[in-house]
Amino acid sequence: MTNNSALHSTAQAESEFLPGPVLLLGAPGVGKGTQAQLLVSKYGIPQLSTGDLLRGNIARGTELGIKAKAIMAAGHLVDDEIVNQMVFRRLLEKDTHRGYILDGYPRTLDQARFLDQMIADPRFLPRLPVIAVSIVVSYDQLLQRITGRRTCPVCASIYNIYSNAPKVAGLCDLDGANLTQRADDTEPVFAERMKTFEAQTAPVVAHYRALGRFEEADGNLSVDAVNIAIQQALSKLRGASK
Numbered sequence: 001m002t003n004n005s006a007l008h009s010t011a012q013a014e015s016e017f018l019p020g021p022v023l024l025l026g027a028p029g030v031g032k033g034t035q036a037q038l039l040v041s042k043y044g045i046p047q048l049s050t051g052d053l054l055r056g057n058i059a060r061g062t063e064l065g066i067k068a069k070a071i072m073a074a075g076h077l078v079d080d081e082i083v084n085q086m087v088f089r090r091l092l093e094k095d096t097h098r099g100y101i102l103d104g105y106p107r108t109l110d111q112a113r114f115l116d117q118m119i120a121d122p123r124f125l126p127r128l129p130v131i132a133v134s135i136v137v138s139y140d141q142l143l144q145r146i147t148g149r150r151t152c153p154v155c156a157s158i159y160n161i162y163s164n165a166p167k168v169a170g171l172c173d174l175d176g177a178n179l180t181q182r183a184d185d186t187e188p189v190f191a192e193r194m195k196t197f198e199a200q201t202a203p204v205v206a207h208y209r210a211l212g213r214f215e216e217a218d219g220n221l222s223v224d225a226v227n228i229a230i231q232q233a234l235s236k237l238r239g240a241s242k
């Protein structure tokens with residue numbers, strides 16, 4: 001192979017890279033939604049969010065939605081059985097056959113085991129195991145992102161007093177309205193959410209880490225840099241677990 005054709009085939013391999021089933025993890029406020037969307041457009045694969053699927057069932061008033069509604073309203077986890085069956089049906093749809101970005105699932109060890117077993121069945125494509133990437137942002141930075149957030153009640157512009165402050169403190173640049181802070185954007189609420197998040201995700205992270213299918217991506221960088229870090233983690237993991 002000449003140097004040129006070697007280069008060409010490397011470029012081709014890169015552009016054809018598909019990450020397969022990907023679990024994206026991250027605490028509230030790390031920018032997981034933004035990153036998931038970027039991966040969806042880069043790879044042309046769907047995002048599968050169990051929160052969205054459940055909310056869709058509630059909106060349509062399905063039997064499953066009726067069961068899930070009160071549980072979700074109370075902030076508890078919906079039964080593994082219900083969520084697993086919902087994901088089972090979703091993964092039989094064709095648009096997932098080249099891969100997908102899992103968001104909010106698996107959230108328990110039992111869900112992770114169910115998923116691993118399910119997608120090992122040849123009916124599920126692509127025939128690749130799940131790889132997991134966690135977007136990690138330092139506690140202090142997350143705290144600033146959340147407690148610094150201010151919103152304009154008139155035009156819905158969003159500011160951050162630490163990183164994107166309005167020209168005049170407390171007032172919207174566009175219409176001069178008094179900016180407001182969401183009642184749950186406080187340190188005690190944030191600390192509680194972080195604790196719950198860590199307790200919930202720890203077993204799932206430990207599961208994929210033990211299988212050599214887990215990487216962290218530095219989320220303290222710009223949106224584009226974080227996205228590159230995630231893509232690098234995906235190629236590394238896929239290279240290691242075909």
Ligand code: AMP
Pocket residue numbers: 050051052054071072073075076077078079080083103104105106107108111
């Ligand atoms: P989310 O949009 O991911 O924050 O999910 C919203 C709510 O849906 C959660 O608080 C749970 O009640 C429920 N939920 C979403 N995904 C799962 C899951 N994998 N297992 C159990 N409950 C879930």
